[in-house]
Amino acid sequence: MEKERLTEVNYLRAIACLAVIFVHITADLIFLETAGPLTKLGLSFLNRSLKFTTPTFIFISGLILYYNYHDRRIDYRRYWKRRFKVIIIPYILWTCVYYLYFINRGYYSFSWSFFLEKLLLADMVYHLYFILTILQFYLLFGVFRYLFNKYNANVLLVMFLTVNLLFIRYGYFKYSDRFFMQYLFAFALGCYFGKYYRDIKEKINNYKLPIILGYLGLCLLYTYEFYNLHILQNYIIDGFFVNLTWVTFSMMAIVFYYYVVVNLKGSNLNFIKIILQKISDSSYYIYLGHPLMLFITREILNRFYLPSTTLNFVLTAILVLGTILPFSIIYKAKKDYIFGYLKTLVS
Secondary structure, three states, X not given: OOOOOOHHHHHHHHHHHHHHHHHHHHHHHOOOOOOOHHHHHHHHHHHHHOOOHHHHHHHHHHHHHHHHHOOOOOOHHHHHHHHHHHHHHHHHHHHHHHHHHHHHOOOOOOOHHHHHHHHHHOOOOXXXXXHHHHHHHHHHHHHHHHHHHHOOHHHHHHHHHHHHHHHHHXXXXXXXXXXXXXXXXXXXXXXXXXXXXXXHHHHHHHHHHHHHHHXXXXXXXXXXXXXXXXXXXXXXXOHHHHHHHHHHHHHHHHHHHXXXXXXXXXXXXXXXXXHHHHHHHOHHHHHHHHHHHHHHHHHHHOXXXXXXXXXXXXXXXXHHHHHHHHHHHHHHHHHHHHHHHXXXXXX
C-alpha cells in the first residue's frame, strides 16, 4: 500500500518556523524601557506560548524518519550524502556569513581557531545550536528505529520521558542545550507518531477540548513562571519545575498544533495551505537567515526613537518577515537554476 503524504506535517513545520521568528523578535522587546507592564505581559505571553519550536522541529524529524524508514533498509551513504548537501553545507555557509557580519561590526576579529570552535559547537549565533542537535538524532535514528520496531512503543515512550527528565534535572553542563538528551522525548514522540500515524490522525479530534484547554492552560502557567522570574525577578520558583513546565508545555503544544494542521489539511482554506507549504519548503533557509535580518532591522530601528514598544514590534515583524520569507521562498524555487547558471560560468 502506497504511503500517505504527510502534508499536515509540512504545515506544522511552517507554523514552527514562523513561531521561532516571533520568539526571537519578542525576546529583546520584553525588556525595553518603553514597554509598560501590560506590554511586557502581552509580549511575554506571545513569547512563551510560541516557545515550542525546537522540540517541534525534532519531533517532525522523528516522525518523518520513522514513517519513511521503519520498514525498509537505510542506505547510509545516500542518507548522509543528502544531509551533508542539504543541511551541513548551508550551515557552514551561514556560519561564515554571520562571522563576517560580526567582524564587519567590530564584535570579533578574524581567527581560524575561533571560527572552527564556533563552527563545531554551533555557537556563532544563538539559533545554530539546533543544527548540531538534529545531526545527533540523524546519527542515532537507527537505534530509535530498532527499539520502536522491536519493543512496546508505549513503554519506550515512558522510558524516554523518564531519561529526558533525569537529564534535565541532573545532567546540566555548558552546552547541554545542544546535546540530544535535552530533547530525547521529543524525537521519541515523533517516532511514536510515525508508528501509529493513521490511528492518531483518526482519533485526535476525539480529544479536541482537553487538547485546547491543556495548551492554553500551560501557556498561562509558562508565562506566569517567566514573568515572575525575568520581569519581577521573583526567584521562588524552582528551576527544575520551570524546565518540567517547558517539557510538558512543548509536548502539549506539539499535540495541539498537530490537531490544528490535521484539521487544516481537510479544510478548504487552500490559500493558507499554499502559503504554509511554501514556507515549509523554504523553512531551513528561513531559519538560518532570519537572525541576520533581525540584526539589520534592529540597527535600522535603533536610529529612530520609537516611544512605543508595540510599534517597535510591528515594524520589526514587518521588516523581518517581509524580507526573509520572500527571499527564502524565491531562493528555494530558483536554487537549481541559480547553481546551474553558476556552473556554466565556471565550466
